Amino acid sequence: MSRYDFWTHGVNIVAEHPDRLAFERRWGGGAEFEQVGDFPEGDERKINWFDLAIPSPSVLEDDKPVSLRNMRLSGHCNENAFIVFAAVHDGRIRQWETDLAPHDHDTGLTGDIDLSMGVEGGTMHRPVTVGINLCVKVRFDAGAPRGHVSFFGAGALYTA
Numbered sequence: 001m002s003r004y005d006f007w008t009h010g011v012n013i014v015a016e017h018p019d020r021l022a023f024e025r026r027w028g029g030g031a032e033f034e035q036v037g038d039f040p041e042g043d044e045r046k047i048n049w050f051d052l053a054i055p056s057p058s059v060l061e062d063d064k065p066v067s068l069r070n071m072r073l074s075g076h077c078n079e080n081a082f083i084v085f086a087a088v089h090d091g092r093i094r095q096w097e098t099d100l101a102p103h104d105h106d107t108g109l110t111g112d113i114d115l116s117m118g119v120e121g122g123t124m125h126r127p128v129t130v131g132i133n134l135c136v137k138v139r140f141d142a143g144a145p146r147g148h149v150s151f152f153g154a155g156a157l158y159t160a
Helices: none
Strands: 003-009 021-027 030-035 047-054 067-077 083-089 093-098 109-118 134-138 147-159
Touching: 003 047, 003 083, 030 047, 047 083, 047 147, 067 083, 083 109, 083 147, 093 109, 093 134
Parallel strands: none
Antiparallel strands: 003 147, 021 030, 030 147, 047 134, 067 109, 067 147, 083 093, 083 134
């Protein structure tokens, strides 16, 4: 079995709701976003989704199909920003997801983020056919300083 690692820099990430952002900066270390979270719980304006395309081979050596085995995300959230959900898509098909705050009292991930996602000992649902996209849901809470999230990069481990 062959192994292939592909990474992309955080500067390439895109906010799904740029109108909700109070601050956005792209630089050599990645991308930073701030959003005001002064809204009641459950209000969608506390949430933003961030999408990052990952280089995605569909066929490599000897025309063998390629399967996605694992994804990693590197970043940082301050005390008022929390990664609460992550999903991996191959085109429009959701290959994998994790709810990082499944209960109302759960906060999600904050601080330094090194999130590894995948199926231990196996591959995700099927071979890669269209292209891999990592989708990250961030909740911004009220308070000072504003909720701030930085994305440094993300990568994928493929096997053929």
